[in-house]
Amino acid sequence: MPDSVLVHSPATLSNLGCGFDVLGLALAAPYDTIRVTRAAAPGVRIRHFDSYRLPTESARNVAGMALLALLKEVPEPVGFDVEITKGIKPGSGVGSSAASAAGVVVGANALLGNRFTNMQLVDFAMAGEVVACGARHADNIAPAIFGGFTVVRALEPALDILALPAPPLWVAVVHPQIEVKTSDSRKVLPTEVPLGLAVRQWANVAGLVAGFLTTDYALIGRSLDDYIVEPARLALIPGLAEARKRALAAGAIGGGISGSGPSIFMLNETEAVAQAVGEALGSVFTELGIDFNVYVGPVGSTGARVVSAD
Amino acid sequence: MPDSVLVHSPATLSNLGCGFDVLGLALAAPYDTIRVTRAAAPGVRIRHFDSYRLPTESARNVAGMALLALLKEVPEPVGFDVEITKGIKPGSGVGSSAASAAGVVVGANALLGNRFTNMQLVDFAMAGEVVACGARHADNIAPAIFGGFTVVRALEPALDILALPAPPLWVAVVHPQIEVKTSDSRKVLPTEVPLGLAVRQWANVAGLVAGFLTTDYALIGRSLDDYIVEPARLALIPGLAEARKRALAAGAIGGGISGSGPSIFMLNETEAVAQAVGEALGSVFTELGIDFNVYVGPVGSTGARVVSAD
Numbered sequence: 001m002p003d004s005v006l007v008h009s010p011a012t013l014s015n016l017g018c019g020f021d022v023l024g025l026a027l028a029a030p031y032d033t034i035r036v037t038r039a040a041a042p043g044v045r046i047r048h049f050d051s052y053r054l055p056t057e058s059a060r061n062v063a064g065m066a067l068l069a070l071l072k073e074v075p076e077p078v079g080f081d082v083e084i085t086k087g088i089k090p091g092s093g094v095g096s097s098a099a100s101a102a103g104v105v106v107g108a109n110a111l112l113g114n115r116f117t118n119m120q121l122v123d124f125a126m127a128g129e130v131v132a133c134g135a136r137h138a139d140n141i142a143p144a145i146f147g148g149f150t151v152v153r154a155l156e157p158a159l160d161i162l163a164l165p166a167p168p169l170w171v172a173v174v175h176p177q178i179e180v181k182t183s184d185s186r187k188v189l190p191t192e193v194p195l196g197l198a199v200r201q202w203a204n205v206a207g208l209v210a211g212f213l214t215t216d217y218a219l220i221g222r223s224l225d226d227y228i229v230e231p232a233r234l235a236l237i238p239g240l241a242e243a244r245k246r247a248l249a250a251g252a253i254g255g256g257i258s259g260s261g262p263s264i265f266m267l268n269e270t271e272a273v274a275q276a277v278g279e280a281l282g283s284v285f286t287e288l289g290i291d292f293n294v295y296v297g298p299v300g301s302t303g304a305r306v307v308s309a310d
Numbered sequence: 311m312p313d314s315v316l317v318h319s320p321a322t323l324s325n326l327g328c329g330f331d332v333l334g335l336a337l338a339a340p341y342d343t344i345r346v347t348r349a350a351a352p353g354v355r356i357r358h359f360d361s362y363r364l365p366t367e368s369a370r371n372v373a374g375m376a377l378l379a380l381l382k383e384v385p386e387p388v389g390f391d392v393e394i395t396k397g398i399k400p401g402s403g404v405g406s407s408a409a410s411a412a413g414v415v416v417g418a419n420a421l422l423g424n425r426f427t428n429m430q431l432v433d434f435a436m437a438g439e440v441v442a443c444g445a446r447h448a449d450n451i452a453p454a455i456f457g458g459f460t461v462v463r464a465l466e467p468a469l470d471i472l473a474l475p476a477p478p479l480w481v482a483v484v485h486p487q488i489e490v491k492t493s494d495s496r497k498v499l500p501t502e503v504p505l506g507l508a509v510r511q512w513a514n515v516a517g518l519v520a521g522f523l524t525t526d527y528a529l530i531g532r533s534l535d536d537y538i539v540e541p542a543r544l545a546l547i548p549g550l551a552e553a554r555k556r557a558l559a560a561g562a563i564g565g566g567i568s569g570s571g572p573s574i575f576m577l578n579e580t581e582a583v584a585q586a587v588g589e590a591l592g593s594v595f596t597e598l599g600i601d602f603n604v605y606v607g608p609v610g611s612t613g614a615r616v617v618s619a620d
Contacts, residue, residue: 022513153517153533154510160532162520192502195538200464202512203332207463209519210472222470223463228505 002309004037005110009103009304010147011088011295012095013171013265014139017224017256018204024095024143024150026300027171030087032099034063036107039079044068050086062128066101069127070108070116080108089293092175093263098140099304101128106145106304121145123159133260134183140259147303149212167215169299170274172252174243174281175263177291180236185260188232197227217269221254224267230256237261239284246280271296312619314347315420319413319614320457321398321605322405323481323575324449327534327566328514334405334453334460336610337481340397342409344373346417349389354378360396372438376411379437380418380426390418399603402485403573408450409614411438416455416614431455433469443570444493450569457613459522477525479609480584482562484553484591485573487601490546495570498542507537527563527579534564534577547571549594556590581606 010031016023039045044058044067058064067080082104088096105121116124125141138161142150146163154160193201207223210216234240237257247255247266251273255266264281268274278294285292320341326333349355354377356366368374377390392414398406415431426434435451448471452460456473464470503511517533520526544550547567557565557576561583565576574591578584588604595602 019512019516021509022516151513151516151520153513153529160517162517162529164520164524189505191505193505193508195499195501195503198503198508198511198538199331201508202329202515203461203463205512205515206329206332206461206519207470207472209516210461210474210523213520213523214474219463219472228508 001111001113003111004035004310005107005306006308007034007036007103007107007304008032008307009034009099009106009144010300012098012140012143014095014259015226015229015257016208017226017230017254018201018208020226020229021137021139022152022205023208024139024152025166026143026147026303027094027295027297028300029297030295032087032103033085034100034103034107035083036104036111037081038111039081042077042079044071044080044082046082046084048084048086050084052086052090054090060131062097062131063100063104065131066105066125066128067108069124070105073116074112080104080111089175091179091181093180093257093259093261094173094175095140095144095259097129097132098125098144101125102141102144102304107306110306110309118145119159119161122161143303145303147301148299151209164212166212166299166301167217170268170271171297171299172247172266172268172274172278172281173258173263173295174278174285175293175295176239176285178238178262180260180262185233185236188236189229190232193228200227217253220267224254224256226256233257233261237264238290239288240264243281243284246284247277250276250280252277271298311421311423313421314345314620315417315616316618317344317346317413317417317614318342318617319344319409319416319454320610322408322450322453324405324569325536325539325567326518327536327540327564328511328518330536330539331447331449332462332515333518334449334462335476336453336457336613337404337605337607338610339607340605342397342413343395344410344413344417345393346414346421347391348421349391352387352389354381354390354392356392356394358394358396360394362396362400364400370441372407372441373410373414375441376415376435376438377418380415380434383426384422390414390421399485401489401491403490403567403569403571404483404485405450405454405569407439407442408435408454411435412451412454412614417616420616420619428455429469429471432471453613455613457611458609461519474522476522476609476611477527480578480581481607481609482557482576482578482584482588482591483568483573483605484588484595485603485605486549486595488548488572490570490572495543495546498546499539500542503538510537530577531564534566536566540566543567543571547574548600549598550574553591553594556594557587560586560590562587581608
């Protein structure tokens with residue numbers, strides 16, 4: 001077994017339009033780069049090599065909490081030194097906290113002889129999400145661990161995650177530099193929804209899953225629509241309606257809010273279209289005078305993975 | 311083109327547990343047997359060869375209304391004489407009205423050179439469902455026309471139905487002889503549902519679609535659970551909880567209320583298990599002193615179809 005591993009842990013899209021709290025998709029990039037090293041000293045020590053000023057105390061750090069959850073299931077005395085270089089900006093809505101939490105548990109598992117299943121790793125990494133957003137949820141963790149297209153079918157009584165193949169897809173994401181806290185974006189959600197809208201929503205969920213599994217791009221496009229969450233969050237994300245309009249005009253299949261925002265994602269059939277869609281998305285925020293970053297890349301078939309071991 | 315055709319139009323399961331108003335599954339049997347004959351006289355004449363005393367006036371008969379909707383799209387003067395032998399008992403919750411409506415439009419289409427698409431036929435047949443239950447819905451019509459496993463993704467702005475392959479499955483249905491009107495079973499539904507329950511419901515819809523498309527019986531089984539509609543209708547169907555318990559003990563994958571009830575369906579991997587499950591379902595109603603019928607048969611890969619033409 002290695003003493004130290006280097007892990008790449010990818011950005012992820014959660015919700016995917018209609019699939020609030022359930023569906024997720026792994027990207028190939030951007031990703032966090034994480035070194036996990038076995039230490040004789042018990043416990044977890046986190047260092048960040050980036051400029052985001054994240055807390056490094058284990059109990060306040062998403063990676064720290066994830067590893068502490070894992071260590072509870074390890075009988076022998078062992079600890080981990082962790083060095084994180086965030087490639088994914090925190091608060092961007094593409095699973096930044098999930099990437100760190102997933103990456104460290106994948107790294108630690110490699111140092112422990114891969115004794116844990118992916119489902120167990122998701123369970124550990126969810127402890128990190130509690131630090132980031134106050135809730136134990138897996139919709140970014142699941143694709144960050146499994147890769148591809150994921151369904152969090154149940155958290156209780158047992159965690160049940162489906163890892164499904166994704167068709168070839170290119171993703172364009174625009175991250176406008178406005179702050180939308182996950183906790184704020186949860187506050188605007190309705191506590192109850194009309195049954196008729198819920199039916200339309202799960203009809204789209206059925207369509208989206210069928211579209212992914214049968215590689216039907218047109219079906220994916222028309223199934224992404226979100227009748228419940230996006231309308232509630234629309235006011236939090238300036239430019240969303242115009243961004244979608246321009247992205248569709250540039251050839252995107254469809255898209256929506258990435259996670260709890262403020263990033264906006266669009267799915268595309270080819271790299272060329274995704275590049276054009278990325279530019280179209282950016283043009284909206286240029287005109288609004290809001291700084292932004294654009295990511296364009298393919299869907300990631302793998303989740304967090306060890307790229308080198310010493 | 312033939313002058314007269316004989317059509318078999320199958321029973322169907324709608325809702326399929328979690329997929330209220332959206333999912334459907336065609337059975338191979340029972341089915342209605344319907345003769346549709348081209349007539350020089352315009353309009354539609356319906357005769358029933360069964361003992362159910364259904365209205366035969368076209369505007370009050372599901373098959374009549376479906377054919378009148380179809381005739382609006384036929385420019386030439388033509389009419390239809392229809393003879394229906396119901397193999398599916400009305401009010402049983404396995405798509406009796408949908409079978410008649412679907413069967414006649416499939417028959418009429420054959421007499422008109424198959425000029426209409428399946429999607430158009432669903433649209434016509436939905437006019438029949440308005441007579442039967444007061445609402446324009448397609449969750450039984452879709453599998454009755456397309457066969458297999460269907461998703462009614464949208465009724466508006468355009469009808470969008472997905473016809474998906476179903477894995478080999480055997481269905482056991484028990485029809486207790488109690489009356490549950492579709493209109494009554496709609497009245498007990500909540501108008502609003504908690505967002506958290508809606509999320510659990512569409513997680514199951516995602517799981518069920520993935521289970522069908524990947525032939526994962528265990529996934530189908532654990533995804534069938536309905537958190538919203540079944541709890542509201544539980545009181546209308548005595549014996550449901552006990553029936554499920556005995557069916558699962560007999561080897562069923564899972565099941566629930568068929569359509570708006572009172573029938574209860576269970577999905578099974580083999581004919582032998584389905585037979586045992588059918589007996590288990592029946593035993594509950596024997597003990598309750600309620601008469602019942604049990605149907606056991608495979609999922610039907612085709613919907614309504616012409617079996618002979620003259």
